Amino acid sequence: MAKVQPRTLSGFMELLPPRQIQFDRMMEIIRRSFSLYGFTPLDTPLIEASEVLLAKGGGETEKQIYRFTKGDSDLSLRFDLTVPLAKYVSLNYAKLAFPFRRFQIGKVYRGERAQRGRFREFYQADIDVIGDGQLDISNDAEIPAIIYRTFTSLGLNRFQIRVNNRKVLNGFYAMLGLTAQAGAIMRTVDKLEKIGEKSVRELLTAPDIGLTDEQAAEILKFIAIKGRNAGVLAALEGYRGRDPKFDEGLDELSAVAKNLTAFGVPETHFVLDLTIARGLDYYTGTVYETAMLDHPEIGSICSGGRYDNLAEYYTDKQLPGVGISIGLTRLFFVLEDQGYLNDDLNTAPADVLILPMTGDMGPAIQLATYLRDRSLQVQIYGEQKKFKQKMSYADKLGVPYVVLLGEDEIKQGKYALKDMRSGEQKLLATEEVFREISTHAGAGGGAKPILDKGE
Amino acid sequence: MAKVQPRTLSGFMELLPPRQIQFDRMMEIIRRSFSLYGFTPLDTPLIEASEVLLAKGGGETEKQIYRFTKGDSDLSLRFDLTVPLAKYVSLNYAKLAFPFRRFQIGKVYRGERAQRGRFREFYQADIDVIGDGQLDISNDAEIPAIIYRTFTSLGLNRFQIRVNNRKVLNGFYAMLGLTAQAGAIMRTVDKLEKIGEKSVRELLTAPDIGLTDEQAAEILKFIAIKGRNAGVLAALEGYRGRDPKFDEGLDELSAVAKNLTAFGVPETHFVLDLTIARGLDYYTGTVYETAMLDHPEIGSICSGGRYDNLAEYYTDKQLPGVGISIGLTRLFFVLEDQGYLNDDLNTAPADVLILPMTGDMGPAIQLATYLRDRSLQVQIYGEQKKFKQKMSYADKLGVPYVVLLGEDEIKQGKYALKDMRSGEQKLLATEEVFREISTHAGAGGGAKPILDKGE
Numbered sequence: 001m002a003k004v005q006p007r008t009l010s011g012f013m014e015l016l017p018p019r020q021i022q023f024d025r026m027m028e029i030i031r032r033s034f035s036l037y038g039f040t041p042l043d044t045p046l047i048e049a050s051e052v053l054l055a056k057g058g059g060e061t062e063k064q065i066y067r068f069t070k071g072d073s074d075l076s077l078r079f080d081l082t083v084p085l086a087k088y089v090s091l092n093y094a095k096l097a098f099p100f101r102r103f104q105i106g107k108v109y110r111g112e113r114a115q116r117g118r119f120r121e122f123y124q125a126d127i128d129v130i131g132d133g134q135l136d137i138s139n140d141a142e143i144p145a146i147i148y149r150t151f152t153s154l155g156l157n158r159f160q161i162r163v164n165n166r167k168v169l170n171g172f173y174a175m176l177g178l179t180a181q182a183g184a185i186m187r188t189v190d191k192l193e194k195i196g197e198k199s200v201r202e203l204l205t206a207p208d209i210g211l212t213d214e215q216a217a218e219i220l221k222f223i224a225i226k227g228r229n230a231g232v233l234a235a236l237e238g239y240r241g242r243d244p245k246f247d248e249g250l251d252e253l254s255a256v257a258k259n260l261t262a263f264g265v266p267e268t269h270f271v272l273d274l275t276i277a278r279g280l281d282y283y284t285g286t287v288y289e290t291a292m293l294d295h296p297e298i299g300s301i302c303s304g305g306r307y308d309n310l311a312e313y314y315t316d317k318q319l320p321g322v323g324i325s326i327g328l329t330r331l332f333f334v335l336e337d338q339g340y341l342n343d344d345l346n347t348a349p350a351d352v353l354i355l356p357m358t359g360d361m362g363p364a365i366q367l368a369t370y371l372r373d374r375s376l377q378v379q380i381y382g383e384q385k386k387f388k389q390k391m392s393y394a395d396k397l398g399v400p401y402v403v404l405l406g407e408d409e410i411k412q413g414k415y416a417l418k419d420m421r422s423g424e425q426k427l428l429a430t431e432e433v434f435r436e437i438s439t440h441a442g443a444g445g446g447a448k449p450i451l452d453k454g455e
Numbered sequence: 456m457a458k459v460q461p462r463t464l465s466g467f468m469e470l471l472p473p474r475q476i477q478f479d480r481m482m483e484i485i486r487r488s489f490s491l492y493g494f495t496p497l498d499t500p501l502i503e504a505s506e507v508l509l510a511k512g513g514g515e516t517e518k519q520i521y522r523f524t525k526g527d528s529d530l531s532l533r534f535d536l537t538v539p540l541a542k543y544v545s546l547n548y549a550k551l552a553f554p555f556r557r558f559q560i561g562k563v564y565r566g567e568r569a570q571r572g573r574f575r576e577f578y579q580a581d582i583d584v585i586g587d588g589q590l591d592i593s594n595d596a597e598i599p600a601i602i603y604r605t606f607t608s609l610g611l612n613r614f615q616i617r618v619n620n621r622k623v624l625n626g627f628y629a630m631l632g633l634t635a636q637a638g639a640i641m642r643t644v645d646k647l648e649k650i651g652e653k654s655v656r657e658l659l660t661a662p663d664i665g666l667t668d669e670q671a672a673e674i675l676k677f678i679a680i681k682g683r684n685a686g687v688l689a690a691l692e693g694y695r696g697r698d699p700k701f702d703e704g705l706d707e708l709s710a711v712a713k714n715l716t717a718f719g720v721p722e723t724h725f726v727l728d729l730t731i732a733r734g735l736d737y738y739t740g741t742v743y744e745t746a747m748l749d750h751p752e753i754g755s756i757c758s759g760g761r762y763d764n765l766a767e768y769y770t771d772k773q774l775p776g777v778g779i780s781i782g783l784t785r786l787f788f789v790l791e792d793q794g795y796l797n798d799d800l801n802t803a804p805a806d807v808l809i810l811p812m813t814g815d816m817g818p819a820i821q822l823a824t825y826l827r828d829r830s831l832q833v834q835i836y837g838e839q840k841k842f843k844q845k846m847s848y849a850d851k852l853g854v855p856y857v858v859l860l861g862e863d864e865i866k867q868g869k870y871a872l873k874d875m876r877s878g879e880q881k882l883l884a885t886e887e888v889f890r891e892i893s894t895h896a897g898a899g900g901g902a903k904p905i906l907d908k909g910e
Contacts, residue, residue: 262816
């Protein structure tokens with residue numbers, strides 16, 4: 001028969017079993033972490049009517065969208081989880097309780113240029129809190145706490161959540177009479193880390209933006225405000241009273257910073273950073289980015305912010321919200337690439353492999369059923385192979401335990417349990433097998449999927 | 456601003472939060488149940504190259520496929536999880552340990568005619584065991600045990616796994632010299648329950664198939680073999696020695712039935728049924744169907760079988776396998792439709808809602824952090840609303856507990872914990888709040904998502 005060459009499309013992540021188990025464990029930890037904060041899971045379709053999905057229209061994203069027709073329907077694959085959320089909330093408005101807190105972990109699609117570490121199909125893990133008409137600032141304060149718990153639960157330590165407020169920025173530019181140029185200025189200032197202060201100053205005073213030297217100096221002085229959060233807030237207080245938007249933003253930023261300790265987030269992992277701007281036409285208040293401290297080149301691994309109106313394309317209801325998103329597939333790629341994945345994690349599909357040595361499968365099945373009833377993962381190896389091949393299979397799977405079940409053992413009603421790490425072998429009764437495995441096999445399973453050598 | 460009418464495509468299931476939580480709990484139980492048997496999770500892309508996905512080509516399915524181009528790529532959405540598995544195993548053959556046991560729970564796409572209870576996007580939950588060259592029959596015996604555990608763990612009781620073997624059927628038809636007509640006969644016999652014995656006899660003897668009255672009688676006598684499994688096997692033994700394929704099939708069927716008790720599957724839930732044929736050109740040995748006893752009209756809710764060669768379109772390797780698939784979205788629809796979903800399941804997004812009654816969020820955050828550190832799901836209600844509105848929000852979410860946190864409580868360092876079911880309110884210290892909630896809130900969370908009134 002003529003064969004078709006099997007392949008997986010480029011830009012689509014497909015993992016081997018041990019890595020898949022690590023990925024799934026990360027997803028599970030994220031899911032559990034989000035759930036602790038009272039978010040409800042959603043699962044919206046991958047496909048939406050193009051008219052609905054692209055209601056906002058235009059923009060860079062549209063070119064990347066997977067769009068096609070089926071019958072006479074014009075369909076598109078979702079490119080993020082925010083537009084489906086806007087649709088869902090508009091559609092089910094009367095049936096939801098507000099604030100509506102939802103998380104969604106799902107695949108999204110963007111036809112990006114193929115390139116190492118860029119994915120066309122990738123998981124996003126999003127949380128959003130949507131208010132009906134209004135939404136208290138305390139929600140903005142909780143988001144960094146959720147991300148802090150999520151990342152530390154995964155085993156990541158050397159990261160920093162950076163927070164700013166768009167009203168502070170816009171208010172500041174209004175003070176200088178530069179509201180019209182604010183967008184261009186922020187895009188330029190955003191390059192500070194990459195191109196340095198001198199180049200930023202040149203761009204700001206070049207004809208395109210056209211600031212005076214004094215204005216450029218004011219801006220550079222402002223964004224140079226750094227240090228501990230209390231110091232940053234104090235410096236910002238010096239600008240109070242000159243623009244109402246600025247004052248409002250400063251109040252919000254202070255409120256977000258205030259309760260961090262109560263939320264259990266140390267200041268090492270949360271900084272006020274006036275250079276963060278993000279999504280210029282979408283976010284309206286608090287904005288978040290998250291950096292890996294030892295890999296700034298990777299950019300933000302988790303970003304989001306406050307928006308005034310989630311669903312203006314679908315409904316007249318004013319639905320303000322705040323949310324954040326982890327680009328999970330890219331994060332996993334980066335973690336593997338940088339050696340952050342914990343290879344001590346038990347990624348075997350079973351806690352124990354039972355090797356029957358006689359033709360009678362009965363005793364093997366009885367033991368397996370006993371252990372499974374007690375939540376252990378058990379595989380019976382039923383193939384007629386030589387002992388060496390059976391053991392080599394156990395090695396290949398990486399199972400922590402093997403049970404050998406020959407005639408002697410069956411006669412005695414016992415099991416030979418071999419610890420594959422130590423090589424030690426013991427003759428045990430059923431309950432002892434359970435006790436031994438459940439005490440020790442869990443050790444790897446409970447480990448964190450990320451091993452961050454930093455503190 | 457002009458609005459776009461938000462909508463979800465027909466044939467795409469999108470659930471409200473309480474139902475979504477029930478659906479997710481079902482998925483989680485299925486995932487855990489599959490894992491107990493040493494299956495490793497896979498997650499393949501939703502999109503594949505059309506050339507790869509449609510290597511087998513033709514057939515009814517092809518018309519239903521979502522196929523489109525992006526750039527110069529001809530792409531298709533997966534329509535099952537078996538073809539992606541065949542691709543995966545061929546592609547990663549050298550890196551996998553055989554038998555390769557994988558489960559996958561994921562969405563697949565078929566552009567079926569829109570119709571109540573038919574879905575174009577739906578979850579399948581599949582397990583397969585793939586051998587390299589050969590695969591022991593004991594794997595076929597384990598599949599019904601996995602399905603039995605899975606369904607009973609979900610809370611479903613009144614179901615029956617029906618098992619047959621294609622070799623027994625093919626061997627039987629060979630005995631009668633009817634191998635050429637076997638396909639047509641089996642398709643006809645398959646209608647027995649629907650159209651009755653008389654109509655089946657008429658169809659068998661009509662010119663299209665053209666059997667003699669004696670042949671038709673032989674066939675009807677054969678498929679009428681029913682009753683307890685030991686009796687069915689004994690009746691089949693009466694045909695032994697007349698066709699080697701039949702004898703092989705009978706040995707396999709006996710082996711599958713033999714270890715059921717050890718696997719913990721009662722005979723009420725597992726029957727040998729000679730009328731089951733399934734996927735005429737794909738399955739080659741054991742075949743499975745699963746019926747809901749009180750709703751035979753629904754058809755099989757979980758089906759599968761043994762196949763000789765998983766990946767012949769991709770590789771020369773002989774890869775026999777056995778697997779089974781739950782059509783999860785349709786099953787969920789049917790369960791809801793027939794009133795099987797357990798509405799006592801706690802589907803609130805949080806175990807407790809904390810209502811701060813003063814401007815100071817600190818104590819609320821401290822309590823929330825303490826409880827979350829101990830794995831309770833906690834939401835803080837931070838909106839500035841009247842007490843009545845706060846309580847109405849708690850009712851709407853359906854949270855089992857509310858903490859009221861006013862000045863008095865803060866002064867005493869205590870919390871007023873209200874049990875929303877009994878209405879009872881207690882003034883408690885932090886640890887007492889935790890103990891009270893963790894003892895009682897879990898009750899609903901631990902319940903089974905399906906409530907099957909049958910035994």
